[in-house]
Every structure is written in C-alpha cells, then in structure tokens.
Amino acid sequence: MIPAWASERISREVDAVLAAADFAGRNPTLASAIQHIRIWPVYGDLGGTLLLGVDGEVYTQDHNTMEIAPESDLRWRLVAWVSAAERVPELRVLLPPRPTGTPDCQVCRGTGNILIKKHQVGCGVCWGLGWCLEFPH
Numbered sequence: 460m461i462p463a464w465a466s467e468r469i470s471r472e473v474d475a476v477l478a479a480a481d482f483a484g485r486n487p488t489l490a491s492a493i494q495h496i497r498i499w500p501v502y503g504d505l506g507g508t509l510l511l512g513v514d515g516e517v518y519t520q521d522h523n524t525m526e527i528a529p530e531s532d533l534r535w536r537l538v539a540w541v542s543a544a545e546r547v548p549e550l551r552v553l554l555p556p557r558p559t560g561t562p563d564c565q566v567c568r569g570t571g572n573i574l575i576k577k578h579q580v581g582c583g584v585c586w587g588l589g590w591c592l593e594f595p596h
C-alpha cells in the first residue's frame with residue numbers, strides 16, 4: 460500500500476491523461492482501462508506500456524495483445540516507479556531506499572539514464588535508479 464497523498468497525486472495524473480485531447484481515439488483499450496482501473500501510463504517502449512495504479516499496483520499493457528494485467532516482474536515494477544518519480548518528484552520517497560555505501564551504477568554514472576544517439580534512455584543495468592538494487596533470486 461502507498462500513502463493517501465501518493466494515491467491522490469497519481470489520481471490527478473490519471474485525470475490529466477484522460478483530459479488530454481485525442482487520447483481515447485489513439486488507444487481506446489488503454490483509455491478505457493485508465494478510466495476504470497484508475498491507472499497512470501508512466502513508461503512505454505516497443506513491447507508495452509507500464510501503468511501505475513492509484514493503489515500503487517503496477518500494470519502492463521502488452522502491445523501485441525493489448526491486454527492489461529498486473530505486472531509481477533520486480534524489475535519492470537521498479538522501472539514503473541522510477542519513471543513515475545521522474546515525472547512527479549514527490550514520489551521519489553517511495554522508491555526503494557539506497558543502502559548506505561552503495562556505489563553509483565558504473566554504466567550510467569549514477570544518473571539512471573544513458574545517451575544513445577542523442578536520446579536519453581533509462582539505464583538497463585540499474586533500471587533507472589542510478590545504483591544497483593539487489594533483486595531476490
């Protein structure tokens with residue numbers, strides 16, 4: 460569970476997405492889910508879109524099937540939260556705490572992003588955190 464202020468903040472983002480002109484026309488399945496489940500699209504790549512629910516749950520829309528389902532992969536869940544916190548910095552406090560002494564990610568030098576052909580993309584080593592979180596195996 461996430462604090463009430465965070466739910467409210469995510470809820471405002473959901474409303475902003477829904478209010479954006481022509482969104483429903485471009486992706487009706489997603490628009491309907493955003494409205495009914497109250498989820499905020501925070502990250503997208505060729506494979507899918509990650510969405511954050513007002514309750515803090517992470518969902519994925521698969522771009523092949525267009526199906527939307529809760530995301531169980533911890534790395535993708537982290538990417539969703541890091542992306543959300545990039546857009547709404549208040550949410551940073553809900554990211555995993557960095558253990559004292561954890562060095563910066565060597566690939567992105569602690570920025571969470573790398574530059575590929577003039578485009579900033581999320582670091583695939585630390586998943587945008589800027590340091591490497593130990594995932595349970």
Ligand SMILES: [Zn+2]
Binds near residue numbers: 564567571582588589
């Ligand atoms: Zn990195």
